Amino acid sequence: VSCNSVAQKIYVELNNTVPCVRLLNATHQIGCQSSISGDTGVIHVLESEADLEWPLSKGPNPPYMVLLESSLFTKSIMMKMKNASSRVAGVVVVQKTSPPEFSPHTTCPNENTGVYTETYDHNLAHCNTTVWNPRGNGLSYEEFDSPVFSLKEDNETEVIKQCYFDHNRVVNGSGLQYPLCAMQLFSHMHAVTDTATCMRRSSMDFSTSPVMVCDPLGGYNVCAFIRPYNSTAFGHKENESVVIAAARLDSRAFFLEDSTGAEGSVSGFVTLLAAAQALREATQEAPPTRNILFAFFHGEVFDYIGSSRMVYDMKNNMFVIDLDNVHSILEIGQVAVRSGTNLFLHSDPVSRRNNTVHDEVTNLVKNLQSSTAGLNFSLVETDFSQPLPPSSFQRLLRARAIPGIVLADHQTDINNRYYESFYDNAAHLNLTYPSNLSPEEQLEFVTDTAKSLTEVATAVARALFKQAGGNNSQVNKINADPKTVLGSSLRCVFCLSEPNPPQYYVGVAKSSHQANALTYLVQYLLANLTGTATNLTQSQCKKPDELPNESTYLYSYLWVQGVVPPNSTQRESFCVRTAVRLVKAVSPAFDLGDYISKEYSTWTKSQWKFIKARIFLVASRDLEMLTLGVGVAVLFTSLLVTYFVRTKADVLFSSVREPNNAAY
Numbered sequence: 001v002s003c004n005s006v007a008q009k010i011y012v013e014l015n016n017t018v019p020c021v022r023l024l025n026a027t028h029q030i031g032c033q034s035s036i037s038g039d040t041g042v043i044h045v046l047e048s049e050a051d052l053e054w055p056l057s058k059g060p061n062p063p064y065m066v067l068l069e070s071s072l073f074t075k076s077i078m079m080k081m082k083n084a085s086s087r088v089a090g091v092v093v094v095q096k097t098s099p100p101e102f103s104p105h106t107t108c109p110n111e112n113t114g115v116y117t118e119t120y121d122h123n124l125a126h127c128n129t130t131v132w133n134p135r136g137n138g139l140s141y142e143e144f145d146s147p148v149f150s151l152k153e154d155n156e157t158e159v160i161k162q163c164y165f166d167h168n169r170v171v172n173g174s175g176l177q178y179p180l181c182a183m184q185l186f187s188h189m190h191a192v193t194d195t196a197t198c199m200r201r202s203s204m205d206f207s208t209s210p211v212m213v214c215d216p217l218g219g220y221n222v223c224a225f226i227r228p229y230n231s232t233a234f235g236h237k238e239n240e241s242v243v244i245a246a247a248r249l250d251s252r253a254f255f256l257e258d259s260t261g262a263e264g265s266v267s268g269f270v271t272l273l274a275a276a277q278a279l280r281e282a283t284q285e286a287p288p289t290r291n292i293l294f295a296f297f298h299g300e301v302f303d304y305i306g307s308s309r310m311v312y313d314m315k316n317n318m319f320v321i322d323l324d325n326v327h328s329i330l331e332i333g334q335v336a337v338r339s340g341t342n343l344f345l346h347s348d349p350v351s352r353r354n355n356t357v358h359d360e361v362t363n364l365v366k367n368l369q370s371s372t373a374g375l376n377f378s379l380v381e382t383d384f385s386q387p388l389p390p391s392s393f394q395r396l397l398r399a400r401a402i403p404g405i406v407l408a409d410h411q412t413d414i415n416n417r418y419y420e421s422f423y424d425n426a427a428h429l430n431l432t433y434p435s436n437l438s439p440e441e442q443l444e445f446v447t448d449t450a451k452s453l454t455e456v457a458t459a460v461a462r463a464l465f466k467q468a469g470g471n472n473s474q475v476n477k478i479n480a481d482p483k484t485v486l487g488s489s490l491r492c493v494f495c496l497s498e499p500n501p502p503q504y505y506v507g508v509a510k511s512s513h514q515a516n517a518l519t520y521l522v523q524y525l526l527a528n529l530t531g532t533a534t535n536l537t538q539s540q541c542k543k544p545d546e547l548p549n550e551s552t553y554l555y556s557y558l559w560v561q562g563v564v565p566p567n568s569t570q571r572e573s574f575c576v577r578t579a580v581r582l583v584k585a586v587s588p589a590f591d592l593g594d595y596i597s598k599e600y601s602t603w604t605k606s607q608w609k610f611i612k613a614r615i616f617l618v619a620s621r622d623l624e625m626l627t628l629g630v631g632v633a634v635l636f637t638s639l640l641v642t643y644f645v646r647t648k649a650d651v652l653f654s655s656v657r658e659p660n661n662a663a664y
Contacts, residue, residue, distance in 0.1 A: 011184075014156050014613040017092075018255045020148040022189040022606040024198055024214060025303075026596045029191070030140070031606075034090065034147040038186035041065035041089030042618070043164045046072055054170075056084045061176065063089035065183040067160060069096045070423075075104075075137040082144055090147040090185045092613075094157050095258070098423040104139035104254045105420035107131050113303040113601060114394040116387055121350050124387040132389050134413050140254050140420065147185035149613055150255040150422075163615055178620035185613050190214070191606035196595035198604060214604040218509030218586035221306045222249070222296040222522050224276070224530060225320075226283045228554045228579035235317035237325050241290045243468045244329040245460070246307075246392050247272040248300040249518060250506045251420060258422035259504040262429045263415075267336035267453060269296055269522060270489050274457035274480040275332075275464065277529035282465055282474045289469035290327055294530075296522055297392045298585040299506035301420065303601035306506075306585035307392035311399050312600075319583075323396075328364055328467060329404035331393045335456050336429050336449060337415045338377070343456065344411045345369075345381045348388050351401040360403035364467055368405065371462035371475070375455045382411055389414070407460070431490060446482045450490055454482035489525060508605050509586045523580055527558050531578030541575035556580055 020032035042061045044054060046068040055064035066081060066088055073093045081088040108127035116124040123129065151157050163181035170176065191198035191214040198214035229237065247268040251261020260266075276294050283292070299305025313319040314326075335343060345365055352358040369379045388394055391406045409415055418424040429449045433442045457480035465478060493502075502517035515523070534557075536544065541559045544550035550557070555577045562572040589600040596602070619627070645652065 011614040011616045012159060014151070014160075014615065016152050016154060016156055017611070017613045018150040018257045019185075019187045019611050020144070020150075020255055021187065021608070022191060023217075024191055024193070024195045024604045024606065026195055026598070026602040028141075028143075029193060030143050031189075032144040032146065032148040032187065033189040033606075033608075034185050034187045036188045038184050038188070038612070039063075039065075039089040039147055040182055040184040040618075043067060043160065043168055043181045043183050043615070045161060045164050045169075046077075048072070049077055052077065052080060055088055056080065057087075059087070061180060062087040065090050065092065065185070067092045067094065067164070069094050071097060071099050073102075075139045075142075078139060078142070078144075078148075082142070082146075085146055088146065090149070090183070092149045092151055092160075092183070092185075093255075094151050094153055095422060096153050098418070098427070101135050101417040102421050102423055103133055103135040103137065103417070103419040105133055105136045105252075106138050106141060107133050107136040109133060109136075109301075109390040109420075110303055110394075112598070113308070114388075114390065115348070115350075115397040116394070120398075121387075124350070130386055130389075130412055132414055133419050135417065135419065140252070147187045148254075149185055149187070150258055160615060163617075167617065178623065179617040180620075181615060182618040183613065183615045187608065187611050189606040189608050191604065194595075195602045195604045198606070199590075199595050212607050214606050215508035215510065216586060216590045217299060217302050217506050217601070217603045217605055218305055218584075218590075219250075219298040219506045220515045220519050220582040221298055221310060221585045222294075222519060222526060222580065223583050224294045224526055224578070224580040226279065226292045226530075226579070227287065229320040230553045231320060231581065232553055234320060236322045237320070240321065240325050241327040242293050242321055242325050243290050243327050243464060244293045244295055244396075245272060245275065245464055246295045246297060246329060246331040247333075248306070248392060249296050249298045249522060250301050250504060251424065252301045252505045253420060253422040253424075255422060256505045257503065259420075260422060260425040261420075261504050262424050262426055262431075263334050263336050263418075264420060264424050265504070266490070266493055267334055267429065268332040270493065271335055271453050271457045271460060272296070272332050273489055273522070273525055273529060274454060274485040275461040276526060277485050278457060278461035278478050278480040279465060280530050282470065282478050286471045286474050288465060288471075290467070292464055292468050293321075294526065295392075296526075298519060299587075299601070300392055302506060302603040303587075304392060304395045305587050305601045305603070307395040308600055309585050309588060310583065311395050312588040313583075315399060323400045323402075326396070326400075326402055328360055329393055329396060329402055330364065330368075330460065330464060330467070331391050331404065331406045332456075332460060333389065333391060333406050333408035334414065334416055335407060335409050336453060338409045338452075339415060341377050342380045342411075343377055344408055345379055346386070346388050346391075346406040346408060347381070347384075347404070348393075348397055349384050349386065351397060351403075352384065354401055357401050357403050361405065364403060364405050364463070367466040368407070368459065368463040371459040371466070375459060377452075377455060377459075379407075379459070380411070386412070407456075444483065447490070450482050453490075454480045454485075457485075485529065493521065506585070509590075515582055519582065523582060524558060524560060527556070527576050527578035527580045528560060531558075531576040531580070534575045534577050536575040538573070538575070550577070554579070 022031035041063040044064045167181040202213045251264045253259040297306030507516045544557045587601040589597040
């Protein structure tokens, strides 16, 4: 016996959807949500902006669920539909071709949590002198009271469009014939108003199974010293001076799970990974006088979560060094989209008013510029009066005047045409491979982008070695390897878990202490590139403290798969001893309970019960009412028949008894 659910016969479930969700901070809520029972509308495929007239005013069957391609996903169109919420039940965006430019971020990223405040220098506050992201339309910071979903261009999209063409499309102005194709979206969010409200409601749940209304955004920074310190000894280190080499890990988009950040974040942290590998041999042969800290900060898009946490820990003796140990900082920003042969060195004009800071920044600039000898690009210092672009370095400057440089591919406003959008992907960096290459061969193939970033990594590594006081005789031996580092790293970043790439936005800070896939990827890459392979077995790798010559106070021990050797099908796994550590990257505001903080990030993400999308055919209103009427009539008729049968049961069901003495 076989059977089918009635729901399966009615609905077609859509499985490859990504919702816009609700985020909250100290003052606002942004993002999207559906009603508690989901929102339903007749599907309308938007073919041009002029076609908006149908769902907004002319269409006779509101509300509508508008399906549009990514080229029409603009702020003007979205705001028109937002303002007509009674006629538009929701929006579905089909990711297809990239527009010439699109940035849903603000024009002045992180303007309230960087160093440039009214008290630091009012002339530089709020991007008064340099608007870093002039393409930004702020769409990611709007609030929508209807669901907005993203769909990949795949079979499900074709099913929706075919359903629309078969049932909903108006031809020559003729009226629509029922049934119509409709869609239902579920994305109801638990949190409302702001972070303080949702955190208070979460703390007031006294049930045995409390329901969190929202979760703080957060994750883990990835950190590694070339000379590790005891991980349990926090605070100031006497006679120790540290150069910080930094990059950010995360990015964001309107649909958080579609974040990719190819230029926004990947170009920077892959370059720093390559620089770390290039420095490995030189720092072991001739250790520089200063230590170098490689810091990959997470959550920087959301008001510098990772960097502000590290600064907070340094100030409160909860990190292995403090701010007094920091000699200088070199941050790698967006470096993959050049407008010429130049990259640019940005510094802070306010801290450079101090002669000591100015002299050290000048020295760092010289170290960087001299490190490009023999390379195919130049490093140019920007105007002294120009502030720093959005960068983690700003959070360190809020705590102390530290010499530093931010390396970027833009002199003034950002070159990235798709800053913090889902178009900032591998295609944006021209990461294309010959079609005849296998996945394994693609890992060995060096793209033009990889070659370009290799040169940047070489210059960064040489400059860091000089800045740390390394021997000049070793400098020319420092070269990044495009094949073994960038070719594979760039490809791995975009191919991990295909067709579902790693989560590039920071995610939420859960009590389970689990980092997201991107954090683990960078952790293991950095460990492989800078660590030492050991002869430990897998069981010993898990418990190295039981061995006399190993120490978890100084090192981490990671079991890695290794490569498949020639003429074999099994990977040669091994244990890596590494100085790489994962360090908490959650805003101090949540440790302090200060949910209205102006000093630290207060971003949270709403919880929800479930996310779902489905399509079905809906009958006309008249037919629905007729069906309802017939159903009611049948109900009352059955009640009358039941009443009649019950009252006449003794007559209808009586039987004549035969006498007891009947004989047969």
